[in-house]
Amino acid sequence: xxxxxxxxxxxxxxxxxxxxxxxxxxxxxxxxxxxxxxxxxxxxxxxxxxxxxxxxxxxxxxxxxxxxxxxxxxxxxxxxxxxxxxxxxxxxxxxxxxxxxxxxxxxxxxxxxxxxxxxxxxxxxxxxxxxxxxxxxxxxxxxxxxxxxxxxx
Numbered sequence: 431x432x433x434x435x436x437x438x439x440x441x442x443x444x445x446x447x448x449x450x451x452x453x454x455x456x457x458x459x460x461x462x463x464x465x466x467x468x469x470x471x472x473x474x475x476x477x478x479x480x481x482x483x484x485x486x487x488x489x490x491x492x493x494x495x496x497x498x499x500x501x502x503x504x505x506x507x508x509x510x511x512x513x514x515x516x517x518x519x520x521x522x523x524x525x526x527x528x529x530x531x532x533x534x535x536x537x538x539x540x541x542x543x544x545x546x547x548x549x550x551x552x553x554x555x556x557x558x559x560x561x562x563x564x565x566x567x568x569x570x571x572x573x574x575x576x577x578x579x580x581x582x583x
Contacts, residue, residue: 437493437572441564443486443543446530450483486531489543491561493572498551500541500561507532509541511551511559513576518552521566535560549573 454476461472485506492499493513501508524546528535531542538558542548548560549569563569 436575437569438490439492439563439565439569440488440490441544441562442488443530445544447483447487450479454479486543489541489562491563491569493576496576498561498573502532502541502543507541511553513573515553515555516551516573516577517554519549519570519573519577521570522548522550522560524548524560524562530562 457472457475457479461469485503487503489500489502496514497510497512498516499508499510524535524540524542526546528540528542530544533540538550538560540548540560540562542560542562545562545564547564547566548562549566551559551561551573553559561569
């Protein structure tokens with residue numbers, strides 16, 4: 431039996447979006463100050479920055495059908511882990527220098543768009559994943575609820 435989504439949260443990457451707006455303004459002012467006649471460079475740069483903002487401006491996490499799913503923006507860089515594969519999960523704080531985005535942080539992979547709050551998931555195979563979220567306690571509670579359901583079944 432497939433369960434309906436019991437958890438869904440989208441976190442907006444406010445800092446990322448603000449930095450992109452600052453970059454857009456900076457690029458525009460630089461082109462105007464230099465008097466560069468090639469507007470194609472300005473247009474391409476703005477398009478790339480807007481694309482990055484659209485793709486990485488938010489992170490959505492769901493628990494659905496026995497799996498934890500997460501993706502950036504409109505569905506970019508989708509990942510999932512079956513609840514059955516999870517050994518432990520707990521709320522954690524990321525180090526500020528780990529920043530945002532998708533990268534290896536020393537113990538596992540980090541997926542984050544804003545802030546330092548995250549949930550660390552330790553899989554049965556020893557791998558670790560950190561998923562940034564604005565509500566770590568709610569995500570941990572939802573994961574643990576699913577873990578209990580799957581161990582009772």
